[in-house]
Amino acid sequence: MIERNLAQWLSYLEQLHPVAIDMGLDRAREVASRLGLGRPAAKVITVTGTNGKGSTCAFLASLLAEQGLKVGVYSSPHLLRYNERVQVAGVEATDAELCEAFAAVEAARGATSLTYFEVGTLAAFWLFQHSGLDAAVLEVGLGGRLDTVNLIDPDLALITSIGLDHADYLGDTRESVAYEKAGIFRAGVPAICGDLNPPAPIRDKARALPCPLLLRGPDYDLAFGEQSWHWRGITATGEHLHLHDLPLLDLPMENAALALQAYAVLDLPWQPDQLVTALQRTRVTGRLDRRAVNWQGKALTLLLDVGHNPHAADYLAYRLASQPVAGKRLAVFGLLADKDLPGVLAPLVSQIAGWAVAPLLTPRTRPAAELQAALLNQGASVQAYGDIAAALEAQLERATADDEILLFGSFYCVAEALEWLARHAMGEVGNGFAG
DSSP: OOOOOHHHHHHHHHTSSSSSOOOOSHHHHHHHHHHTOOOSSSEEEEEEOSSOHHHHHHHHHHHHHHTTOOEEEEOOOOSSOGGGGEEETTEEOOHHHHHHHHHHHHHHHTTOOOOHHHHHHHHHHHHHHTTTOSEEEEEOSSSSTTSGGGGSOOSEEEEOOOOOOOHHHHOSSHHHHHHHHGGGOOTTSOEEEOOSSOOHHHHHHHHHTTOOEEEBTTTBEEEEOSSEEEEEEEOTTOOEEEEEEEEOOSSOHHHHHHHHHHHHTTTOOOOHHHHHHHHHTOOOTTSSEEEEEEETTEEEEEEEEOOOSHHHHHHHHHHHHHSOOSSOEEEEEOOBTTSOHHHHHTTTGGGOSEEEEOOOSSTTBOOHHHHHHHHHHTTOOEEEOSSHHHHHHHHHHHOOTTOEEEEESOHHHHHHHHHHHHHHHTTSSTTOEEO
16 A cells, blocks of 8 residues: 555545535445444544534543543544544544554545545544544534434434534525434434524434433523523433532533533533533633734734634624623634625624634635625725735734734634744744733
8 A cells, every 4th residue: 555644645535536525324334344343432422513513522522531531532624733633532643643544444445435524534433443442522524414423323412503504415494404413313322402492303303213302491501690600400310410600611601511411411420520620621722712912012812713604603792792802802704605604794793893804725715805895885894805814913913902803704714823823923923922
């Protein structure tokens, strides 16, 4: 077999299949069988949803690891390095480990054509199976029913939220999206849904299988105090649980609440102090990710968020409103062409004093002129730039120490900002960074 480094493997995988997304399980199932793939861990939790998957997976992995369990996490997409997608015990897979896993999948696939995501998912399963895991947390890439992650029968299935995104594949109604996401349910296996208004297909699928379904509101929920939050939930046997006066978190506490309910049904030790510690140490790069930047003698605040659909924008607007700043908020914004631009802008326009828009480093980007026109139509103050770095530097020039700069709209957008911050930290631009 040809020896390849990681970059060469990823380039090769991008060219394997005629289309980037080809929903269905048959091809991947056939190759998984040839690979001899079984369960990647003793306990498997599958997580899907329109938004909140990444932070829910991170919270759940922290809760499990706090009990001394060896946990694998598979997620997508990545921000800077493919290695981010596959983690074992909190450590990203090395280039060598990924190359070995890709080689194993390549040897097994024969003439079967697989997409980049299908190969990556099977490679992650192969690595996990060879890592002696106690638990695996698997984030669905797209939808649920026909996503490659759904090859694995979980011990627990989670749906974080239901919103509109990827309409070409999941349909343009919440009901059609819910149908696809409920495809991760299994007969007799507990399922939990964090959406406060779950569409009918969620309940319909649970009844048809049947499987136990826990819902936010009737079965578990959270409430907020001025400086704390509170959680209630139930065990797998119906015993009521409560946690009071929890410290507020930077990441969405709705997703922490879902992770706590998931943990509660896994029949693991319930030790409140350890649970609180696990939640507090959970971080997810690019999700409500606040950074401090020193720019030309000014101490400034930058908030990074990968939110890129109306549901995520609604939540981001809610969090911004709950955390006012002394000065004003400025935005750096880029968006992919297939995203709902009016739906993303609507909840946020009134909270942003000035916008800097730019294209993303992908052929799928919306032109900056389109973003600018949409914002001008809503009466916003907006300037267009050639790239995200230029837009960010312009907002840093404008900002004062009392202001906050929000950079959001895409994984691509946040990835460009992270690369800029890395260069900034090395002294290539600006004059110092602390994050």
